[in-house]
Amino acid sequence: MRKENPDKSAVQARSIGIRDIARRAGVSTATVSRFLNKPESVGADLRDKISRVIDETGYIPHASARALSSRRTRTIGAIVPTVDNAMFAQGLQALQSYLATKDYLLLLATNEYDIDVELQQARNLVARGIDALILRGDERHAILRRLLETNGIPFVNVGLCEPAKPYPSVGVDNYEAGRVVARYIAGLGHRKIAVVAAHQRNNDRAQARLRGIMEILDQQGCAPGPDWLLQVDYSLADAGDAARTLLQGESRPTAIICGNDVIAYGVMLAAIRMGCDVPRDLSVVGFDDLDWSRHLIPSLTTIQIPTNEIWVRAGRYLVDLLAGQTPIKHQQVNFSFIIRESTAPPAKD
Known part of the structure; x- marks a missing residue:
């Protein structure tokens, strides 16, 4: 044949x-x-x-x-800080699956938390004919907003909800989430509390979380000094270094609030290797509720962020807008506080 x-x-x-x-x-x-x-x-x-x-x-x-x-390419762009982050990868997968059902293609770019890189990536995506753009947070170059407005490219910010601002947003109230975590830890009786946060540069979600945490701890009279307030990269190794720095001193914290779950994993693993019993000697709490958080021993107390829902809502907002509808401009998605095994009242001296 x-x-x-x-x-x-x-x-x-x-x-x-x-x-x-x-x-x-x-x-x-x-x-x-x-x-x-x-x-x-x-x-x-x-x-x-x-x-x-x-x-x-x-x-x-x-x-x-x-x-x-x-006059449409049925292509939506998205710029995220990095794909080396489980939350971003999970959200983008949910977004792509939703857009496929609407016959839209997703074009992805990263900016490594650099607003100048984000501006250039946005120019590249606009040059390739995207119909709309999804951006992470609201820390960006003023030129980028003018670029999108001049070219008639609608956009939406994901990961936060800020009704006071004119730009569309879909996400959780990160400030309130920080307050919830700090209020819980202080309510357990902890007064020697350290914070290991994600780097704050061009990251308004991390900034809002930290602001909420520090506000409550300050009100409770147990705000950490500069030696107990550290910022690290999104990595187990850097989080482990931070934990060792905090736990090698003569005065040790009895609780560490972490800026996300990956940082919490690194802190908890390093603490256990140093002989700490979690949560008897040290309580650890995170943000995000990644899949591993419930399977660790001890399992991690954390803020659960509905990542898939946030990204799908953002995609739906743009698809509806491009179809001539008038979707809700600011959409706040509820978070949940999940109490697990990694937190407990401080041990009595």
């Missing part, structure tokens, strides 16, 4: 155009065009017929031609 040349088949598939699809389906080119740009505008029977022809021929609409006819 003669085998078809795959390269030749690919060329033939690329040579098929909208007129060929219309002729084989027995419909007008205008009907095929409507189906490609807005499937719901075509009757169910015609949709099935055109879909079968497209599947049989392997036809793929040319993105540039579709953009010219519809």
Whole structure:
């Protein structure tokens, strides 16, 4: 049996155009065009017929031609600080899955918490014809906002909810989450409390969490001094170094509040290796509620952030906006405080 040349088949598939699809389906080119740009505008029977022809021929609409006819590329961009973060990876996966159901493509870029890099990445995405953009937080270059406004690119900030600002946002109240954690730790009776936070530079979510934590601890008269307030990278190693610094002194904290779960893992593992019993000698609390948090021994007390919901809501906001709807501009998603085994009242002297 003669085998078809795959390269030749690919060329033939690329040579098929909208007129060929219309002729084989027995419909007008205008009907095929409507189906490609807005499937719901075509009757169910015609949709099935055109879909079968497209599947049989392997036809793929040319993105540039579709953009010219519809003024849309059906592409949404997203810029996150890094993909080396379980929360970002999880959220982006949920976002991509949602956008696929709406026939949108996700283009991703990273900025490493650098607003100048973010500006350049946004320029690259706009040059590639994105219809809208998702940004992490609201710490950014003023030029970026002008760029998006000038080019008519709608955007939404994820990870925080700030109704007082004019920019659309979807996320939790990080400030209040910090207050909840600090109030709980102080309520257990801890007064020797240290904080290992994520780096604050260009990270308004981490800043808000820390502000909430420090406000409550200050009110309780147990705010940590500068030696007990550390900032580290998102890594187990750096968090472990911070824990050793805090626990090697003559005066040790009885509780450490961490800026996220990965930092909490590093702190807790280092403390256990140093002979600390968690939570008898040291209580540890985190933020995010990553999958590992419930499986560690002891399991981690933490703030649960509904990451998937936040990113899907952000995607839905832009899809609805591009469809001419008027979605809610600021959407606050509720967090939960999950009390597990890593926290307890301080041991009596």
